[in-house]
Amino acid sequence: MNAPPAEQPQHRPDNDGLLVTKMRKAFFPGTPNEVVALDRVDLLVHPGDFVTIIGSNGAGKSTLLNAIAGTFPVDRGSIIIAGRNVTREAEHTRARLVGRVFQDPRAGTAPSMSIEENLSMAMLRGQRRGLRRGVNGSRRREIQDQLSLLGMSLEDRVTAEVAKLSGGQRQAVSLLMATIAEPRLLLLDEHTAALDPKVAQTIMDLTGKIVMEKRLTTLMVTHNMELALRWGNRLVMMHQGRIVLDVGQEEKSGLEVADLVAKFHQVAGENLVVDRMLLD
Amino acid sequence: MTGILTSGLEQGLVFSFMVLGVFITFRVLDFPDLTVDGSIVTGAAVTAMLLTNGWSPALATATGALAGFVAGTITGVLHVLLKSGSDATNYGPKLLAGILTMTALYSLNLRIMGFGTSATARSNVPLLGEPTLIESIENLLSIELTTWRLIAALAILALVVKLVLDWFLHTEVGLSMQATGDNEQMIKALGVNTTIVRIAGLGLANGLVALSGALVAQTQGFADIGMGIGTIVAGLAGVIIGEVLFGSRSVTWVLFSVIGGSVAYRLLIAGALRVEQIDPTDLRLLTAILVVIALAAPTVRRKVVRM
Numbered sequence: 001m002n003a004p005p006a007e008q009p010q011h012r013p014d015n016d017g018l019l020v021t022k023m024r025k026a027f028f029p030g031t032p033n034e035v036v037a038l039d040r041v042d043l044l045v046h047p048g049d050f051v052t053i054i055g056s057n058g059a060g061k062s063t064l065l066n067a068i069a070g071t072f073p074v075d076r077g078s079i080i081i082a083g084r085n086v087t088r089e090a091e092h093t094r095a096r097l098v099g100r101v102f103q104d105p106r107a108g109t110a111p112s113m114s115i116e117e118n119l120s121m122a123m124l125r126g127q128r129r130g131l132r133r134g135v136n137g138s139r140r141r142e143i144q145d146q147l148s149l150l151g152m153s154l155e156d157r158v159t160a161e162v163a164k165l166s167g168g169q170r171q172a173v174s175l176l177m178a179t180i181a182e183p184r185l186l187l188l189d190e191h192t193a194a195l196d197p198k199v200a201q202t203i204m205d206l207t208g209k210i211v212m213e214k215r216l217t218t219l220m221v222t223h224n225m226e227l228a229l230r231w232g233n234r235l236v237m238m239h240q241g242r243i244v245l246d247v248g249q250e251e252k253s254g255l256e257v258a259d260l261v262a263k264f265h266q267v268a269g270e271n272l273v274v275d276r277m278l279l280d
Numbered sequence: 281m282t283g284i285l286t287s288g289l290e291q292g293l294v295f296s297f298m299v300l301g302v303f304i305t306f307r308v309l310d311f312p313d314l315t316v317d318g319s320i321v322t323g324a325a326v327t328a329m330l331l332t333n334g335w336s337p338a339l340a341t342a343t344g345a346l347a348g349f350v351a352g353t354i355t356g357v358l359h360v361l362l363k364s365g366s367d368a369t370n371y372g373p374k375l376l377a378g379i380l381t382m383t384a385l386y387s388l389n390l391r392i393m394g395f396g397t398s399a400t401a402r403s404n405v406p407l408l409g410e411p412t413l414i415e416s417i418e419n420l421l422s423i424e425l426t427t428w429r430l431i432a433a434l435a436i437l438a439l440v441v442k443l444v445l446d447w448f449l450h451t452e453v454g455l456s457m458q459a460t461g462d463n464e465q466m467i468k469a470l471g472v473n474t475t476i477v478r479i480a481g482l483g484l485a486n487g488l489v490a491l492s493g494a495l496v497a498q499t500q501g502f503a504d505i506g507m508g509i510g511t512i513v514a515g516l517a518g519v520i521i522g523e524v525l526f527g528s529r530s531v532t533w534v535l536f537s538v539i540g541g542s543v544a545y546r547l548l549i550a551g552a553l554r555v556e557q558i559d560p561t562d563l564r565l566l567t568a569i570l571v572v573i574a575l576a577a578p579t580v581r582r583k584v585v586r587m
Contacts, residue, residue: 069469095471108469110462113455121455126471129452177470 016083017217018045018068018185023077025067025241037063038074039241045234050211050218052228054260055238061221064238065187068219070094082184096126099178099216101171101191108174111163115154115173118162119143122177146176150206168199172206179210186211188220192227204231225257239267286427288550292543293434294495295514297441299522299542300535301488302515307534308449309481310461311359312371314378314512316489318385319351321508323490325392328405328503333396337413341494348490349483355381356479368464389505403505405497412498434495441488442535449531457481458531489515510564517567518542520574545570 025038037060045051055061067074068081070091078087081097101108109118120135120143140158147155150172154165162170171191178186188207192200208231211218222228228235235252237245237260244267247255298320305313327344331337358377363370390401417433418425425433448454459467460474460481468474489511497503522541528534545567552558552566 090473092468092471092473095469098469100469107463108466110459110466112462113458117455117458120452121459121467121470124452124470129456129472131448131451131453134450134452134455 016080017047017049018043018082018219019078019080020044020064020068021078021080023064023067023079024075025063025072026075029075036241038067041077041241041243043236043243045217045219047217048215049234050216050232051220051234051236052232053219053221053236053238054223054225054228058240059238060241061238062189063241065100065189065219065221068185069098069100069187097184098187099125099181099183099185100187101174101178101189103190103193105167105170105174105194108177109162109170112161114159115147115162115165116140116143116158118173119146119177119180122180125181125183146180149209150176166199168195168203171195171199171203175203175206175210179214179216182214182216184217186216186218188218190221190223193223207231225260229255229257229260237264237267239264284547284550284554286431288547289431289543290427290434290499291550292546293431293438293539294499295492295518295546296438296539296542297488297495298492298511299515299518299538299545300441300445301485301492302512303519303534303538304445304481304485304488306516306519308458308461309478309485310368311374311478311482312378313352313355313482313485314375315351315355315381315385315482315486316378316515317508317511318382318389319348319486319489319508320493320496320511321389321503321505322351322385322392323348323493324497324503324507325389325405325493325505326490327494328407328497329392329395331407331410331412331498332405337411337416337498341413341491341498344494345487345491348493349487351381351385351490352482352484352486353479355486356475356482359478359482360475386505393503393505405503407497407501407503413495414498430499438539441491442539446532446535453477510567513564513567513571514545517571517574518545520571521545521548524574 020041020043023038023041024036027033027035027037037058039060041060041064043064053061053064066072068079070086070089070093074087078085080086081094084097086094086097110121116135116139120139123139123142143158144155147158152169152172154169154173162173165173175191191207192203195203204227207220210216218232220228220232229252233249233252235245235247235255236243245263298316302313302316305311305316323344325344326347327340330340330343335343355377358380359373362377363373387401390403393403393405394401414425414430423429449458456467456472456474457477457480460472460477464474493503493507496507518541519538520541521544522537522539523534524541525544526533526537526540528537548570549563549566553560553563558566
C-alpha cells in the first residue's frame with residue numbers, strides 16, 4: 001500500500017469545517033427495542049482535516065455520517081457545517097455542502113444514465129437546476145479532464161451507461177461525483193470495503209489524491225484499522241455511540257494496529273470480551 | 281386491409297401521447313401510475329365540455345391536457361402523504377395513490393361532463409356539430425383533412441411532442457427526473473428535491489395522457505365515462521411492444537420506439553378485430569394477454585434455456 005500523504009493539510013481559510021455538538025440519536029425510541037446509536041457525540045473537525053473513524057459493528061460510525069448528511073433527523077444536539085447550522089435542514093438541502101461515497105458502488109451512480117450525465121448532475125451539486133442542457137460542451141471537457149485523472153480510460157467512454165462499468169470503475173465515478181463540485185465536507189462510508197483488494201487500493205489512492213488536491217474536509221469510516229492508521233491526519237474511535245478515542249497526526253503516526261486493539265480494549269472496559277470477538 | 285392500416289395508424293397516433301405518458305411514469309420515474317385510467321377521461325371530458333360551451337378547440341384541448349397535469353400532481357401529493365420511509369422500491373403507496381386519484385376522478389369526470397347542463401352529472405358528452413381541432417386545422421390550412429391527411433397531422437403533432445420531451449429529459453431538470461427513477465438516493469444526495477421532481481413528472485405524464493383523451497374525444501366525436509377503462513394496460517402494452525420491436529438504446533431513441541409501439545399495438549388490435557371469432561368486447565382480455573406474454577417472455581426463455 002502506498003505511503004499516506006505525510007504533509008500537514010493546509011487549512012482553507014474560507015471553510016469552517018464541521019462542528020457536531022451533543023448529538024443524540026435513538027432508534028425505535030420508547031419501545032423495548034430502543035437503541036441509542038449516538039450518545040452525546042461532540043466532534044470538531046478543522047477545515048482540511050482528514051479524519052478516519054473506526055469502531056466495532058454497531059458503534060455508531062455509519063449512523064454518525066448519516067446524521068451529519070441528514071438521512072434522518074437527530075433527537076438532540078446540533079450540526080454545523082462550514083459555519084452553517086444544518087441541524088434542521090433536509091438531506092437534499094445539506095447536499096450543497098456534503099459529498100458522500102457509500103460502500104455499495106451502485107449507491108452513488110444512476111446506472112441507466114451515461115457517465116457524462118452522472119457527472120454533469122454532480123457538477124450541479126446544491127445549485128438550482130434549470131432548463132439548460134444537462135451535458136454541454138464545457139461540462140463535457142471538464143468531465144473528460146477529471147476522468148483522465150482516474151487513469152481508467154473512462155474519458156474515452158463518457159457516453160457509456162454506468163451499469164456497464166465494473167465495480168471499481170463505478171466507485172471511482174462515485175468518488176469523482178462526490179468531489180467534483182468541491183463539497184465543504186466529504187463523507188466516505190467504508191467506500192472500499194466491497195471491492196477486491198487491488199481495486200480497493202486504487203480507489204483509496206485516488207481518494208487520498210483528490211482529498212489532498214482539493215483540500216477537502218473528510219470523514220472516512222472504515223473497518224480496516226490499517227487503513228485508518230495509514231490515511232488521514234486524525235483518528236477517531238467510536239464505541240456504543242460515543243467517541244472513545246481521538247488522536248491527532250503526531251500520536252497517530254506512532255501507532256500500530258496492535259496499539260489500536262489495546263487502546264480499544266482499554267476504553268471499551270466491561271464489554272471487552274464481546275468486542276474482541278467483533279474486532280477479530 | 282387499408283381499413284386496418286388507417287384505423288390502426290390513426291388510433292395508434294392519437295393514443296401515442298398516452299403511451300409517452302405511461303413511459304414517463306413506468307420507465308423514467310419507476311412509478312406504476314394508475315391515475316391514467318381516470319386522467320384520460322378528464323382530458324376528454326374537460327375538452328368536450330369546453331367545446332360545447334363554445335371554447336376554441338385549441339384552447340379546449342390545451343385546458344384538457346392541463347386538467348390531466350393537475351390530476352397527476354394530486355397523485356404525487358397523495359404518494360407523499362401515504363408513503364412511510366424513503367424506500368424507492370416500495371410500490372404499494374405508489375399504486376394506492378394512483379388508484380385513489382383514479383377513483384376520485386370517476387366522480388369528478390361525471391361532474392365535469394354535466395357542467396353547464398341541467399344535469400349535475402353526465403356519463404357522455406356528444407360533440408356532434410361542435411367544431412373540433414380537426415375543423416380548426418382544416419380552416420387554418422384551407423384543406424379537407426382526409427383520413428391520410430389526418431394521420432399526417434397527428435404524426436406531426438406526435439413528432440413535435442416527442443422532440444420537446446427529448447429536449448426536456450436532457451435538460452438539467454430532466455436529468456434530475458431521470459435520476460429520480462434510476463437512483464433516488466443518489467440524486468437526493470446531490471441536492472435535488474425528488475419529491476417535487478416526482479410530482480412534476482406525474483403531472484407531465486398525466487398531462488400527456490389527458491392530451492390523448494382530448495384528441496380521442498374529438499376524433500371519435502364524443503367523451504364517455506367508460507373510455508378510460510384499461511388505459512394503463514394498453515399504455516403498458518404500447519411501451520413494451522415499442523421497446524421489444526424498436527429497441528431502447530437511448531432516451532432519444534426509445535421515445536420513437538414508444539410511439540411506434542403505440543401504433544403497432546393499435547394495428548394488432550385492429551387486425552385482431554377482423555377475426556370473426558373475436559368480438560370488440562374481447563379487446564381488453566386480448567390486451568392483458570398480450571402484456572403478460574411480452575412481460576413473461578424473457579423469464580420463460582431463461583427458464584427454458586436453463587432446462
